Amino acid sequence: MSFLMGPALLFCPADRPERYQKAAERADTVIVDLEDAVAPADKQRARGAILAQLGAAGDVPELDPSRTIIRVNPAGTDEFEKDMHCLKHTPYRHIMLAKAENAAQLKELEGYSVIALCETAVGVLNAAAIAAEPNVVALMWGAEDLLASLGGTSSRTENGDYRAVALHARSTVLLAAGAFGKDAIDAVYVNIPDLAGLAVEARDAVASGFSSKACIHPDQVAVVREAYAPTEAEVAAAAELLDAAAAAGTGVFQFKGKMIDGPILKHAESTLRRAGRTV
Structure with missing residues (x-):
């Protein structure tokens, strides 16, 4: 449906152009970040770095525009205006709008494919x-900025689980995206060394319906990809179930002692799509 090359999206600071290609090679899509990853004093230099990696004609970038997202600063800020002026001189037309808050902000971004954060x-x-x-x-949600907007101090409890308000926001954004046929991107996992915790959260994102998950470190990419890739056993089971449904020729039937209906078949189809199979 969209351009997104999932499942692992990797943030890269815009003021670190030496990392652009490395990020693009490691992830499915690179998010060149002009917002939180760049200090205020370095934002102009970051925009210059994006322009500097274009070819002499201004239209041959080192990064593939179809696999590149530029995260811009919040709408209504001076930095946002400068970001958009910069992008007019590039082939990049996929942007992530930081702190998106209303539909009017999106209407002003005609001509761009927007991931609303x-x-x-x-x-x-x-x-x-x-x-x-x-x-x-697509829609993405962010935990720490959300809690900051509420006057909170942390999105997670001491054992690492999301607080109820963060879970509510995660579900709300996922449901909104699904209701309008848009992709949903799960928030970053900020505890970089905790790859086991990331794996648990990524598997939950898959099961819940998120199309992809954002990463903040290259080491996280493989973990997210593994979570999204169904096992051979899962693929075989899904294919067997769909074959059984075709043979049954009815809306509801029994298979291996379980009642099977439309939603269960859709789950199986989703598994095959994640495996790259045509459904």
């Missing part, structure tokens, strides 16, 4: 209206 209380509450905008191709 809902990471404030207002943005989460308006997720459905944002998802309804035609140029929005």
Whole structure:
């Protein structure tokens, strides 16, 4: 449906151009970040770095535009205006709008495919209206900025689980994206050394319906990819179930002692799609 090359999206600071290609090689899609990853004093230099890696004609970038997202600063800020002026001189037309909060902000981004990052209380509450905008191709949610917008101190409990309000936001953004046929991107896992915890969260993202998960370190990419790749046994079971459904020729039937209906078949189809099979 969209351009997104999932399942692992990797953030790369825009002011570190020496990392652009490495990020692109390691991940499915690279998110060149002009917002939180760049200090205020370095933002102009970061925009210059994006322009500098274009070819002499200004249209032959080192990064593949179809696999590159530029995260811009929040709408209504001076930095946002400067970001958009910069992008006019590049072939990049896939952007992530930081702290997206309402549909009007998306209407002003005509001509761009937008990933709306809902990471404030207002943005989460308006997720459905944002998802309804035609140029929005995906929604992502952010935990730490959300808690900061609420005056909180941490999105997770001491044992590493998300707090209830963060889980509510995660579900709200996922439902909004699904309701309008848009992709949903799960938030980053900030505890970089905890790859086991990342694996658990990535598997939950798959089972819940997120199309991809964002990463903040190259080491996280393989973990996310593994979570999204069904095992051979899962693929075989899904194929067997769909074959049985075709043979049954009815809406509801029994298979290996279980009742099978439409939703269960859709789960099997999703498994085959993640394996690269045509359904």
